Structures are given as C-alpha cells and as structure tokens.
Amino acid sequence: MTGWLPENTELGLRRQWAAEMGGPGAVAKHHARGSLTIRERIGHVLDRGSFKEIGRLTGEGEYRASGVAHVIPAPYVMGLGKVNGRPVAIGGEDYTIRGGTSWRGDRRKGGQGGFIEDMALQYSIPLINLIDGAGGSVASIRKRGHAVFPGVDGFERSVELMSHVPVISAVMGVAAGGPAGRALLSHWSVMVRGGSQVFAAGPPVVERSLGLTLTREELGGAKIAVDTAGTIDNVADSEADALEMIRRFLGYFPTNVWGLPPEYPITDPIDRIEADLASIVPADRRKPYDMRRVVRGIFDLDSLFEIQPSFGRGVLTILARLGGKSVGVVANNPKVYGGAMDARAARKQARFIELCDTFHIPIIFLVDLPGFLVGPGAEEAGTLRDGMRAVYVAMQATVPMVTLVIRKCYGMAGMGACDKNGLNFKIGWPTAEIGNLPVEGGVMAAFRREIEAAPDPRQRENEIEQELRQLTSPYRMAEAFAIEEIIDPVETRPYLYDVLEAARVGMPAKLGRKPRYGVRP
Amino acid sequence: MSVHEVVSEIAGTVWEVRVNPGDQVESGDELLILESMKMEIPVLAEDAGVVEAVLVEKGSSVAEGQVVVSVRT
DSSP states (O other): OOOSSHHHHHHHHHHHHHHHTTOHHHHHHHHHTTOOOHHHHHHHHSOTTOOEESSTTOEEEEEETTEEEEEEEOSEEEEEEEETTEEEEEEEEOTTTGGGOOOOOSSOOSSTTSHHHHHHHHHTOOEEEEEEEOOOOTHHHHHHTSOOOTTTTOSHHHHHHTTTSOEEEEEEEEEESHHHHHHHSSSEEEEETTTOEEESSOHHHHHHHHOOOOOHHHHHSHIIIIIISOSSSEEESSHHHHHHHHHHHHTTSOSSTTSOOOBOOOOSOTTOOOGGGGGSSOSSTTOOOOHHHHHHHHSOTTOOEEESTTSSTTEEEEEEEETTEEEEEEEEOTTTGGGOBOHHHHHHHHHHHHHHHHTTOOEEEEEEEOOBOOSHHHHHTTHHHHHHHHHHHHHHOOSOEEEEEEEEEEHHHHHTTSOTTTTOEEEEOTTOEEESSOHHHHHHHHSHHHHHHSSSHHHHHHHHHHHHHHHTOHHHHHHTTSSSEEOOGGGHHHHHHHHHHHHHTTGGGGOSOOOOOSOOO | OOEEEEEOSSOEEEEEEOOOTTOEEOTTOEEEEEEETTEEEEEEOSSOEEEEEEOOOTTOEEOTTOEEEEEEO
8 A cells, every 4th residue: 555655655644544443442342333334334335346435534633743643534434436337426424433423624525515415416426325423513513603504514415416316325323413314315215223213303302302211212213213104215134234225226226317227137037927926816805915926926036125115004115127127116005904095105105106207217006906095094194185195296207107907996096006197008907996986885975866766775775886896897998998908917027028118118218307396285 | 932912004893803812823824804995904913922812802993003912922
C-alpha cells in the first residue's frame, strides 16, 4: 500500500486509520453484539473486490508539531461498487465511531443530501443505504450556536431518487429520526430480526413524552415494524441474510428507469407442465387453497422473492421471473379473508404496483378476489379509501399488466386487478367466477318485489340465485368476449410467457420517468 | 415446555372446532375452521404440541388477533 515517497507513506498511514474504524476495542464490542462492521457489510453486498471507496480520508485529525498523529474517521463509509457486475452507490454509518452520529465536514458524505445520494442521482445508478445511526443530536445546537430548521439536511434528493433509480435501505441497527425517514424513502427495505429496530423516536423520547417504558424491540422491532405496521418490507434472520437479499432484490431491476430489467438465460423450461395446477382450486368454492403453490407452478423455479410476506397477508406481492425475465406477481390469498382486500393488503398492493410500473416490470394478477373486506372493522380501518387508492394506482399504471382469474373476481377491487388503462387483457381458468357483485346476498336486493310476491319467497330466492349462477359461467363470458380467453391451468406458464414476450416489444419506447398526476384517494 | 397462544389472523365466526384439550397436534394441523367472507378458513397449529385449551366454541365470533387455542409445545 505504501510507496517510497513521504507523501505516500502518509497516505498509507491515513488509509490504515480509516480501516481501523473506531479502533480495535470498539470493533470488538460491535462484533460481540453479533453485528458486522460497516466495512464488512459493504463487503457482503458487493461483488468481491469491487469496492472503490470515496471519502476514505475524512475525519477529525489530531496534530503535533511533527505532523499528523491520528485521524478519527468520519462515521460514514461509502463508495462505488458492483452487484452482479452492475455499478451501484453504497454507504452506511459506522456505529463503532460515536454510534454513527453525524459528522460535519465541508460536504456531507452520506445520509439525506449527502454525496452518495448526489452520486446515485448524477450517475443514474442504484443507491444502497446501510442504516445504523441515531440521526441528529441536540449537541449540534451547541456546536452551531443556534437551532436548525427541520430539513437543513433535507429529503429533497432522497425523494427525487425514488423516480430515477432503485433505492434500497437496510436497517442494520437502530434507526430513529432522519435515518428512519430514509429507510422509508426507498423502493425496498429490510431489517434484521432481533438486531435492528426502527421508530420515529426511541424509548427515552417515548418515556419522556408519554410516560411509557418500552424496550427498543417492543417499540420498533420486526414484529411491529414489519409484521404489524408494514413500515419496513422484509425481515432477515441475520445481517448476512439481509445483505444477501439486497443482491437478490436488485437482480430484478434495471439500473435506472431509462433501462429495461436484466434478462437471464432460461433455466426452467417454458413448457414445464405442472399437473398440480389443474387440481389446486377445490371444487367447493367455500374452501381455500395455497395460492403460493399456484405461483410456484407458473413462474421460474427458485425465482420468487416475496415482498412484505407478513403484512397485509390477504394479497401476495412477489417478484419473480418467467423465462428469465422479471415479472411482478400480485396474487390474492384465499386463506386470509377469502382473499378480500383489506386496508393493509390495499396499501401493499398499491405500492407494489407503483414499484413495478416505475421500473418497467410487467405485472401478472392472479385473481381470487371476493371484493373489499366488509364489516364494521373494515369500515373503521378505512378499507374504502386504501382500496380505492389501490384501484386508482392500477389505473394510472402504464406497464403491461395481464389479469388471470383463478377463481373469484368481483366488484371494485376486481377492477383494480386489471389493466384498464391499457389493453385490459383478461384470461381465466375454468374455475373462474366473475361479476360486478357476488350473486348471493345480491339477489334479495335486486329482486325483492319478485321474491316477496312469490308463494314461497325463500324458494324463489334460491331459484333466482341458481339461474344467475348458471349465467355467470366463465364460458358464457368467453362467448360474449367479456373475458378474452379461458385457458387450461396447465397451459398457464407457456401462455403467459408468450403474451409477455409480445407485450415487451413496445416497452423500449416507453422508458423513462413515470409522471403520476392528480390526487390519489 | 411453553404454551403457545394461537391467534386468528382474521375476524369471523367459528364454523367448526377440530380439536379438544389433550389432543396431540402437528405443525400445520387444522385447529378450527372459521367462516369469514363466505369461506371456510382454517386456523392452523404453528408448532407441534398438545392442545391445552380451546377458547372459543362453534358459533363464537372471533376478532382479528384474538387468541383461540393454546398449545403446550
């Protein structure tokens, strides 16, 4: 590392201080907690040997008459690197130096408005935030001699990035305040079970504000942040798993919105016939089934990456590949409320559709949707507003979308599972049952006079229900071209592959940022 | 040995109780069937163990997040 010139010797020395981070003691303590250092984390994410550090010499120098004695590195490490051969910008707080709190150089390295954000934007490359910091501190007031207005280091760049390049946030330790906000300003986020927590403010502030004593884990562990609130998308069992997931996630995405997603060789035959698909949907329409099995039967083996698996479980949102090409799968889960859309499922679906639309990833809807969730709990939770937002987002999306009705497809929620703004291409399995309203329950409302006038009203209601049910056969709809095609379930994989191959032909002309106008409900 | 409380992730009505206290269950076994949104939706055991208590009966209303069965694992 060191050359023969004194200048080079000093460079080598300064690089060594940077590599030491907070010093052997602080690093050992960090390791003892089961945590990786920021340099190890970056090493896990990037292709081997691809890290080109930027700002390695930043820090606070101590000087003697003879020259520099030591430099405490700035608590943020960043630079360029590669993931599967493609350039990325990556950075994160160094917890071994003052707990990763902010450092003031002439220019911010990381965090909101930092160099790494500028670089991702100017170079149009993905940004990976490895978050492990408590954010701002009131100590800065003393340092500056005055209070600062919120947003002195603002989110404007973080927001702009969201329509340009993939942004990934991994919460590796505690994220409160600004770093927590940055975790949310991402296309995908991950945290570590038991090892990371995220909240607007931590336990001391909560105790002072509300008199509640809670641990960090109780306040913002994965159980709250991932499973309950959906604040963070996914949880990993270890730091290494979380960092590996970042590599996998990026594999579905183009480097920026001006490119198409990467394509991989076909390893799973397109004409693979999954006989299982023909019998997955039970004949008894009251019985649920495993929608994940349907997804596995259609898309490439080992290509599934489920986003938010534990939140809004009535819908599954899965990144997958079909013939080596990225697709976004939105599939209703009949095991939760029969697949009905509740407020959380709607929020999850709307965000996933925007994600896929932004990065030109075609969407396949696998529909088994009885409608919006009903009942007082659902109304109190604002299901209509969140549900209509999901419908609105689907109607603004311009990426190719194909609707495959597996079983039920009803009502306004069903409309949100269609490419109404585009070709509106809808196919179904023979098990499909479709309608503007479900027949049962709707019969009395629509035919009350006729039913009440009958000698046996109960029998008349049943008769009308039977008559209507026969008319809702998907084959009758196909005759009327109300649904464009009915396919045998075992044909699904090759059928969708060919449709998507054709749908992709026009996509290169539609690349770039997606403007979204208006006010979402 | 610990007692695992199985919660229902949905609201609904108990359609059928499939286990009794003392029954041995395996992970994935159906403990109850709930009726919700016109569907029969099973509540499954998450871990193997012995049913300690069934806290609802046929026809009971169940709220989202309610503990319905406890299993000693």
